[in-house]
Amino acid sequence: MRRSEIRDHLLDTALRLFNQYGYHATGIDLIIAEAGVAKTTLYRHFETKEDLILAALERRDEEDRNAMRAFVEQRTGDPVERLLATFDFLETxxxxxxxxxxxxMSAAAEHKDTVDPVFRASLMHKRLALAYFEELAHAARFAEPKRIAAEINLLHEGAVAVAQITRIAEPTREAKRMARQLLAAEERLTPPTRGGDGGERTAR
Amino acid sequence: MRRSEIRDHLLDTALRLFNQYGYHATGIDLIIAEAGVAKTTLYRHFETKEDLILAALERRDEEDRNAMRAFVEQRTGDPVERLLATFDFLETxxxxxxxxxxxxMSAAAEHKDTVDPVFRASLMHKRLALAYFEELAHAARFAEPKRIAAEINLLHEGAVAVAQITRIAEPTREAKRMARQLLAAEERLTPPTRGGDGGERTAR
DNA sequence: GCCAAACGATACAGATCGGTATACTTCTTC
DNA sequence: GAAGAAGTATACCGATCTGTATCGTTTGGC
Known part of the structure; x- marks a missing residue:
């Protein structure tokens, strides 16, 4: 393994273990054992465990948002359908x-203090996710893109929370149906032209 | 303090600390210090820390559900308005x-294994909450009470999750608006009679 | 008022926590 | 190929974790 890869490998391992056991429950010793790396090496790359957590979350943040963008943008060109496609990404x-x-959300649940750097990192991720929804809602020419984005965001969080407890994927489909229903009743700044200005027809 | 009160006092203290710091981050030593009780005493009432967590969650489960029922039922008699009133309770x-x-949700986030007793206790609480929504949806004579209940539940979870990160109450109001919008489009088994068969008119 | 149960206080066990120190080896790079 | 940076392995530190043991004191029920 090349030297520059070690950091990435550590982040991968840490993310996997944090996801499986949680942040407090995952000890440094387990991380280095699973990564097959000496403790000295880990602490050469990350000053503290908190630094490791923050670096892992930053990495995951970029990965997640890039993956959602890529998924949504190759799925359809119509902005409304793109808003709905975010739920398909969620389902995957x-x-x-x-x-x-x-x-x-788990990170925020384990680091509840709003000044905790881990909490703030989670908050930042959620803000960026919301910003993407707002970008899509704006492109769809909804009259109140901020409100639309907040509603989509709320449905996302609800679907993930229910899926976390039930461990089934149905809530993401349910949230998509609810989103479609709600968006259908929303005002648009300019009625969509019939017959294609770049995307297919607007959602039914 | 009478003997029977010690257990309650321990549960109160533990719940407060679990809520403030999380489950793993809250040590036994802190709990007994805050409760002003000897360690021997705690372990006379609860065999292990996990037992304490489970007892605390059971207590909280009953408190929460009873409080919601009481809040909702004194608010209005109309079943649809009761469904919407659950969001007002959430806001408080x-x-x-x-x-x-x-x-x-935090307990499930820190005990992610589906066979973990703490996870199962959280799952059970969510099932009971869902059952209450279903009860209300049935009373409102919606054609698909199970689906309605799932939708209300998803909005609840979304509102709480967003509120957890943003630390504002607006998401609960937003979820209520979304719920009202969705319910207005739903079929009912029998159209509500105009002029009172026990409740006021159905939601607009 | 006696007795047993429950309490408080403290010390301790054994494990694990995050993090450091040391000594040796293996790369990378000039 | 020398030098220095970065790797491994291991031992260790002090703190903290859950849980137990000991022992003296308080208290409630008969």
Whole structure:
């Protein structure tokens, strides 16, 4: 293993274990044992366990958001359908055998103080996710893109939370149906042109 | 303090600390220090820390569900309005200064294994909450009470999750608006009679 | 008022926690 | 190929974890 890969490997291992057991329950000794790395090495790359957690969350944040963007944008060009496609992306993540809930919500649950750096990192991730929804809602020319984004966001969080407890993927489909129903009743700034200005027809 | 009160006092203290710091981060030593009780005493009432957690969650489960029932049932007699009133109850809990997220979701986040007794206790609480929504949806004569209950439940979880991160109460109001919008489009088994068969008119 | 149960206080066990120190080896790079 | 950075392995530190043992004191029920 090349030297530059060790850091990535440590982050991968840590993320996997944090997801499986949680942050407090995952000890440094377990991480280095699973990564097959000496403790000295870990502490050469990360000053403290908290630093490791923060680096892991940063990595995961970028991965998640990039993956959602890529999934959604190759799925359809219509902004409304893109808003709905975010739930399909959610479904793929929930169907993963390793799914045990949103790692950022878990991080916030284990670090409840709002000034805790881990809490703030989770908050930042959620803000960025919300910003993406707002971007899509704006592109869809909804009259109140901020409110639409907040509603989509709330449905996402609800679907993931229910899936975390029930360990089934149905809540993500349910949330999508609810989103479609709600969006259908929403005002748009300009009525969508019939017959294609870049995307297919708006959601029914 | 009378003997029978010690157990209750320990549960209160433990719940408060679990809510403030989380389950793993709250040590036995802190609990007994805050409760002003000897370690021997705690272990006379609870065999292990896990037993204490389970007892605390059981207590909280009953408290929460009873409080919601009481709040909702004194608020209105109309079943649809009762479904919507559950969000008002949610708002009161979220507005509490001590609110740091749902204790059951946090418990499930820290005990992710589905066979873990703590996870199962959280799952059981969520099932009972869902059953109450179903009871209300049935009373409201919705054509698909199970689906309605699941939708209300998903909105609840979403509102609490967003409130946990943002630490504002607005998501509960937002979820209520979404619920009202969704319920208005739902079929009922028998159209509500105009002019009172026990409840006021159905939601607009 | 006696007795047993429950309490408080403290010390301790054994494990594990995050993190450091040391000594040796293996790369990478000039 | 020398030098220095980064790796491994291991021992260790002090703190903290859950849980137990000991022992003297308080208390409630008969």
């Amino acid at each position: 993540t929930v169907r993963d055998k390793q799914f045990r809930g949103c790692m950022f | 809990t979220v507005r509490d200064k001590q609110f740091r997220g749902c204790m059951f």
